[in-house]
Amino acid sequence: MGKEEQQLKALDKGKYRYIGTRPVRPDGVDKVTGRANFGADLKLADMIHGSVVRSPHAHARIKSINVDKATALPGVKAVVTGADFPMLSPSDRIPGVAPLSFYDLSRNVIARDKVLYDGHAVAAVAATTVAIAAQAAELIEVDYELLPHVMKALDAMKPDAPLLHEDMFTAGVEPKPTTPSNVSKRVAFTLGDVDTGFAAADVVVEHEFNTETVHQGYIEPHACVATITEDGMASIWCSSQGQFMVRAYTARVCGMEVAKIKVVPSEIGGGFGGKTTIYLEPLAVELARRAGRPVKMVMTRDEVFRATGPTSGGHAHCKIGAKKDGTITAASLQLEYEAGAFDGSPVALGCMTGFAPYDLENVSIVGYDVVVNRPKSAAYRAPGAPVAAFAVESTLDVLARKLGMDPIALRENNAAKEGTQAAYGPKFKRIGFEETLTAAKNHPHWSAPLGPDQGRGIASGFWFNIGGNSSASVMINEDGTVIVATGNPDIGGSRASMALMAAEVLGVDIAKIKPQVADTESVPYSDLTGGSRVTFATGKAVIEAAQDAVRDMKERAAKIWEVDVDQVEWRDGKAVAIETDKHQPLSVADIAGMAGKTGGPISGKANINASGAGPGFGTHICDVEVDKETGRVTVIRYTAIQDVGTAIHPSYVEGQLQGGAVQGIGWAINEEYIYDADGRLENSGFLDYRVPVASDVPMIDTVLVEVPNPGHPYGVRGVGEVPIIPPLAAVANAIADATGLRMTDLPISPPRLLAAIDAAK
Amino acid sequence: MGKHHVSATVNGDPVEFLCETRQTLLDVLRDELNLTGSKEGCGSGDCGACSVMVDNRLVCACLVLGVEAEGRNIETIEGVAQGEKLHPLQKTFLEDAALQCGVCTPGVIVAAKALLERNPDPTETEARYWLAGNLCRCTGYDKIIKAVMNAAEEMRGA
Numbered sequence: 001m002g003k004e005e006q007q008l009k010a011l012d013k014g015k016y017r018y019i020g021t022r023p024v025r026p027d028g029v030d031k032v033t034g035r036a037n038f039g040a041d042l043k044l045a046d047m048i049h050g051s052v053v054r055s056p057h058a059h060a061r062i063k064s065i066n067v068d069k070a071t072a073l074p075g076v077k078a079v080v081t082g083a084d085f086p087m088l089s090p091s092d093r094i095p096g097v098a099p100l101s102f103y104d105l106s107r108n109v110i111a112r113d114k115v116l117y118d119g120h121a122v123a124a125v126a127a128t129t130v131a132i133a134a135q136a137a138e139l140i141e142v143d144y145e146l147l148p149h150v151m152k153a154l155d156a157m158k159p160d161a162p163l164l165h166e167d168m169f170t171a172g173v174e175p176k177p178t179t180p181s182n183v184s185k186r187v188a189f190t191l192g193d194v195d196t197g198f199a200a201a202d203v204v205v206e207h208e209f210n211t212e213t214v215h216q217g218y219i220e221p222h223a224c225v226a227t228i229t230e231d232g233m234a235s236i237w238c239s240s241q242g243q244f245m246v247r248a249y250t251a252r253v254c255g256m257e258v259a260k261i262k263v264v265p266s267e268i269g270g271g272f273g274g275k276t277t278i279y280l281e282p283l284a285v286e287l288a289r290r291a292g293r294p295v296k297m298v299m300t301r302d303e304v305f306r307a308t309g310p311t312s313g314g315h316a317h318c319k320i321g322a323k324k325d326g327t328i329t330a331a332s333l334q335l336e337y338e339a340g341a342f343d344g345s346p347v348a349l350g351c352m353t354g355f356a357p358y359d360l361e362n363v364s365i366v367g368y369d370v371v372v373n374r375p376k377s378a379a380y381r382a383p384g385a386p387v388a389a390f391a392v393e394s395t396l397d398v399l400a401r402k403l404g405m406d407p408i409a410l411r412e413n414n415a416a417k418e419g420t421q422a423a424y425g426p427k428f429k430r431i432g433f434e435e436t437l438t439a440a441k442n443h444p445h446w447s448a449p450l451g452p453d454q455g456r457g458i459a460s461g462f463w464f465n466i467g468g469n470s471s472a473s474v475m476i477n478e479d480g481t482v483i484v485a486t487g488n489p490d491i492g493g494s495r496a497s498m499a500l501m502a503a504e505v506l507g508v509d510i511a512k513i514k515p516q517v518a519d520t521e522s523v524p525y526s527d528l529t530g531g532s533r534v535t536f537a538t539g540k541a542v543i544e545a546a547q548d549a550v551r552d553m554k555e556r557a558a559k560i561w562e563v564d565v566d567q568v569e570w571r572d573g574k575a576v577a578i579e580t581d582k583h584q585p586l587s588v589a590d591i592a593g594m595a596g597k598t599g600g601p602i603s604g605k606a607n608i609n610a611s612g613a614g615p616g617f618g619t620h621i622c623d624v625e626v627d628k629e630t631g632r633v634t635v636i637r638y639t640a641i642q643d644v645g646t647a648i649h650p651s652y653v654e655g656q657l658q659g660g661a662v663q664g665i666g667w668a669i670n671e672e673y674i675y676d677a678d679g680r681l682e683n684s685g686f687l688d689y690r691v692p693v694a695s696d697v698p699m700i701d702t703v704l705v706e707v708p709n710p711g712h713p714y715g716v717r718g719v720g721e722v723p724i725i726p727p728l729a730a731v732a733n734a735i736a737d738a739t740g741l742r743m744t745d746l747p748i749s750p751p752r753l754l755a756a757i758d759a760a761k
Numbered sequence: 762m763g764k765h766h767v768s769a770t771v772n773g774d775p776v777e778f779l780c781e782t783r784q785t786l787l788d789v790l791r792d793e794l795n796l797t798g799s800k801e802g803c804g805s806g807d808c809g810a811c812s813v814m815v816d817n818r819l820v821c822a823c824l825v826l827g828v829e830a831e832g833r834n835i836e837t838i839e840g841v842a843q844g845e846k847l848h849p850l851q852k853t854f855l856e857d858a859a860l861q862c863g864v865c866t867p868g869v870i871v872a873a874k875a876l877l878e879r880n881p882d883p884t885e886t887e888a889r890y891w892l893a894g895n896l897c898r899c900t901g902y903d904k905i906i907k908a909v910m911n912a913a914e915e916m917r918g919a
Contacts, residue, residue, distance in 0.1 A: 024855045031863030032851040034798015034838035038864055041797040131783065217898045219802040219810055220864040269800070269864025270898050301803040492861035492899060651858035655900055659861065662901030686807035686896060694902040695886075695893040 039223030039239030058679025119306025184343030197330025197362030201321025220269020242528025273379030346384025393729030432643025432707030455738025461725025465718030480589025487526030507573030532718025549604030612711020631754030645717030664727025772840030809895030
């Protein structure tokens with residue numbers, strides 16, 4: 001941590017009473033006692049159970065579906081197929097860098113004319129027991145005409161590749177193509193002139209990289225319970241990253257009005273972006289409608305792997321040129337990401353983030369979004385960024401070695417700072433990337449000795465962080481306790497940070513504040529939990545709602561004292577009359593107790609579209625030990641350093657850094673989707689898709705650099721995304737340090753590394 | 762196909778339930794006894810979210826049949842706290858922020874309690890290997906291991 005940050009931090013500690021403290025989270029006791037209710041934990045009277053029929057084929061035309069045998073099975077109450085859902089129009093989409101097509105969403109929820117991946121939902125059935133539902137699913141006869149499939153981006157881009165969608169014409173190229181292809185779009189970002197820049201370089205390095213599909217790997221499978229009345233009023237209880245998202249998407253897929261669907265959020269057992277969309281909910285609603293009974297649907301782990309998430313694998317080509325002194329003169333990056341069966345990989349985000357940590361004059365970035373016969377990709381923590389950073393940060397490591405420079409010094413030489421023009425558009429405001437590099441350089445980890453077969457790597461990462469629509473209500477109870485209601489599922493401790501920010505504004509002890517994640521009919525709309533927006537944007541709404549409540553309470557005090565409201569100040573949770581000692585200060589409880597006499601109940605509200613999200617930067621140091629006889633890599637020491645703006649609840653901020661780092665370590669050395677020659681997923685379970693376990697990883701040391709975001713009253717930056725970005729390259733760079741081998745393909749699994757070790761002999 | 766009548770002890774209380782042969786102990790706990798604290802993350806014994814004790818042996822409830830509970834003593838997360846008193850592990854998990862989403866937490870706590878009952882003074886490595894069957898995707902395990910070590914210390918001092 002730099003001296004300036006230490007001072008700033010010390011200042012902040014004095015500035016805030018509650019922010020920066022580490023209280024027990026408000027929902028904690030429920031979660032350590034087993035009392036907390038997650039998606040699969042609800043049981044309703046008369047409830048029946050749904051099961052989904054999924055395609056065993058990677059690509060096939062559905063010739064017919066016969067449900068007669070299933071319907072005839074005693075206990076079966078309803079069956080639905082794609083024909084039971086409205087067909088949406090291809091134009092029914094929200095454009096943007098992360099586009100959303102309801103046409104595709106609808107066909108992903110349940111296939112229509114074609115199945116596009118192993119696991120694609122084809123039909124669903126509801127029956128009185130789970131066992132009967134599963135039996136009925138097996139009785140549904142689907143007649144498929146098999147089609148050739150394609151699994152990898154570079155193969156799918158070939159002119160003779162099997163086509164997934166005959167109506168897909170590559171967007172973003174001129175002239176507009178006249179023949180369909182699997183490339184949904186091309187995106188490009190340019191700054192300066194790379195040809196001139198590369199010509200001016202003393203050293204140019206370039207590498208190609210390949211990564212595999214990986215899954216978010218949340219421990220809680222998707223689950224929901226849906227009911228619908230005879231007059232069409234639906235209720236959905238489910239685990240998701242956004243109750244309003246579930247409402248909006250289900251309404252579109254089922255052709256219903258939003259007001260006819262109420263979504264009650266359960267606790268969510270992990271999402272990491274994978275629960276920012278819907279799979280089961282429309283099926284459950286339509287089954288419930290036909291059965292006239294509540295329908296519960298819970299995915300198996302096999303279904304989670306085959307049909308939800310994952311994030312894109314792909315190919316990357318990175319080229320960087322620099323002067324002998326380490327000044328980068330030009331950088332180019334080409335990315336091809338596998339979107340899965342429908343367009344919408346995070347390739348644009350990969351393009352935008354890859355070089356963002358650096359102040360570069362000449363940049364060329366091109367990205368291709370490619371459909372393949374894999375499940376439709378969903379967001380995964382910093383969508384698109386880890387693969388781009390793997391390419392860029394690995395190439396930078398090669399460059400540093402070639403220049404004989406310290407890799408931190410190379411990054412410092414080119415680091416983005418306040419005023420830097422990013423290739424993707426904006427000029428940065430106050431950011432803390434350089435501070436993370438300084439902290440890395442000064443950390444004892446960076447200079448600690450290494451043993452034989454050990455190596456050390458460093459890598460950095462950038463994430464935008466986002467704002468968006470958020471609402472909050474701060475309700476002052478009659479005894480002075482406070483309810484803070486928001487519309488964002490608490491995915492990793494956000495209730496605690498909402499309560500802390502409300503406490504700070506109100507001056508009320510955190511123990512008196514009860515944060516609530518409310519259903520879609522109890523708070524106004526909020527965008528979903530994701531993009532590292534909740535503590536920033538919903539936090540901003542909570543702050544404004546608390547300020548609104550304070551304003552009201554000051555007015556009530558003025559009324560009680562019969563003074564002008566500008567004679568009332570809010571100090572340490574009390575209304576204080578200024579310029580007179582005639583009136584005793586009034587606490588929240590005092591004012592709340594007299595609310596009936598001063599104008600009725602007291603609450604504050606805020607409905608905002610938050611802008612001013614502050615970008616986040618991180619730098620990670622990784623030590624590995626390589627077993628040269630087996631190719632096994634063990635991470636033996638790890639330090640995650642990040643500019644977190646202001647840590648509202650430092651323990652949960654550290655937790656974000658630690659969890660993200662370990663997911664990144666898994667991505668680097670363990671995790672991959674493995675398909676057989678027919679395009680069937682071979683490792684759809686946690687035994688064979690191996691996420692890191694406790695014995696795989698060391699303690700994850702964290703350094704919270706706090707460079708406050710000028711766009712938030714308390715300086716909050718989103719913190720959840722950044723930590724998964726650096727690890728892929730940090731691990732690969734450490735392996736290069738240990739072995740002298742540049743591993744460009746992920747995962748760097750034992751067979752792959754052993755082959756490289758043997759080949760180098 | 763008739764249901765089986767099973768008598769067992771769950772969290773100290775005698776219980777009787779009817780179950781089908783195919784139902785796992787986890788199905789029985791969750792669906793028949795309404796003890797939903799044990800979670801199903803995989804159904805194949807790979808994630809540990811359904812960790813429970815059967816006759817003082819740590820098992821995945823998804824790998825045990827309900828009928829196998831006959832005459833057994835089952836302990837689940839719901840039995841870890843005593844009345845209003847949280848177990849030291851539950852306290853350190855809260856104080857050390859050892860959970861984020863919390864879905865793995867019941868299984869982790871049941872497994873960690875089993876560890877500390879056998880080994881009151883585990884090394885970090887012993888704790889990591891004991892808990893290697895309990896997947897957590899949120900925390901990176903750091904704070905979980907710290908909470909287990911802190912609870913162990915507290916329990917040794919108690």
